[in-house]
Amino acid sequence: MRNIGVSALLAASIALMAAVQHAHAATPDTYLPATSAAIAAATSKIEDGKADVNGVRYHYLLAQGKPGSTPVVLLHGWASTSYMWRYVMPQLVARGYTVLAPDLRGLGDTSKPATGYDKANVANDIRALVAQLNLGPQIDLVGHDLGGMVAYAYAAQHPAEVRALAIVDVPLPGIEPWDQIVQMPRTWHFRFYAVQDVPEMLIAGHELEYLKWFHNSEAVNARAFTSEAEEIYAREYAMPGALRAGFEYYRAFPQDAQANQAFARTKLTMPVLGIGGAGSFGPIIGDHLRHVATNVEAVNVQGSGHWVAEEQPAAVTDALVRFLPPAR
Template identity: 45%
Template sequence: MTTTTSLQHHTLRINGMKMHYVTAGEGEPLVLLHGWPQTWYEWNHVIPLLARKYRLIVPDLRGAGDTGRPVSGYDKRTMANDIIALLDHLGIPDFFLAGHDFGGAVSYALAAQHRARVRALAIVEMVLPGFGYEEAMKMTPDGGGLWHFTFHMADNVAEMLLEGREREYLSFFYREYSYNPDAVDARALEEYVQHYSAPGAMRATMGYYRTIFKDAADNRAWAQEKLTMPVLAIAGEASLGDITRQSVSCVAERVTARIVPMSGHWLPEEQPEVLAREFEQFFV
């Protein structure tokens, strides 16, 4: 499945940088935020399914895709306010919101700061900083733990070692953390490699990791008052499973949990039909 002809690309200058975003469909506004190492294109198979019912706003996050790569601002509080600035420009006062991976962390930061504007929230395949993320960084004797979290946090090291090897490195993640290793197809791989190989791109998106302890502090402060809007915590059976629900339940009162069979981390590309159906049932 490919994107529909109604899909439109836009650019806007906000918060001192260019932001690229895609729109499609009509209806209630639904914002979709991508994760690492991806761009808006990770929603490529989901967009045609949801555009029948929703007005979709699908940006490239700060540092990713065709959005600008400023030196700073990769804490999730700032990235969330990039999205709010975009929605203010579009004149959208309230909306549904979904985020995958780091897009989920940005989505929580946005919902926590702008509670009246988020009608319902979905967090896809993410462990929130302050509520499980740091534990996921720790290596265990049996080889558990997400080693790349700490690797990416080391200033300049990842960029230095990965320059010229972006295709090999990204391909490893798409294979290793999937149920179906071909789910991120050749077209998507080219999209991601092109953007993450661009000058400054890897440095920019490593900022998502290097702000984790600030994000954790922000999240713990916001969680003193749990979210009251409906929240969907959804994850792949072959990836985070129930861990996303456990994390999200620390910050939200009304959590619906879903675990998707035959899917790893890349849910929008591994099981787009299932994910779209879950969103349609939840965002009402």
């Protein structure tokens, strides 16, 4: 695991364990978090890797679970990297899941090509990575923000390869009520980031200040982002090409909308979970996903804005543990 994240990940996961135990003391043991010893053991299993797929050098975090267990693939969004899963990943590993958390094309420690940021293409990157790491033939797929858009494109293109799908606090381009969502004041950045060159010009050199403001503008739990986390994200988004790559995801929304409308003609039939922050897309995520899937559950997480896995990680971990089939 990257040195910048090991100690923070371990401490955060132990704190999460205590929070879940407090919140769910009366629930069956199945849903209680792992012990601190198990978390330490799980964290030690998480390793960095690099792999070349579809002309892109991908960075990923990977922990092997029980032999034969269906892998859980965690996809981050914009203003995040694989580091966003620091609370959730060790809990899943401690339960025996094999877990893969890549940095998406252009972001984090993954290379930053000029093109290829439509979600169907990025989904095929992730599929190629899964294949190269011999993690198939099926996966459980979890995506937040832009990662949720990529996760949907993966499942829609390769439904037989996705056993269960969780989409965390994001609407899908082109899917009702997308046209209304993109006109909301809180989605101002969809339009701003889509403008060619201007966002890069204005934010470059001010990544830390901008990301601190942006994270907190989208959060309900103001304590979710520590100074260490903000500095890690700022360093990764200050890397050459990272801002441009991130904004290319937004510039691809018209192409994504066309693809999603075609995908939605055949609804997904695997179990789908929508997790949303009550202060963000939580109130609508279930109805939204029912436009593209027939078997949908929804969780509306109280005390959270957009960054659900970082604002209320205990609730997200609990929802995923309840939803995902047990590790074999």
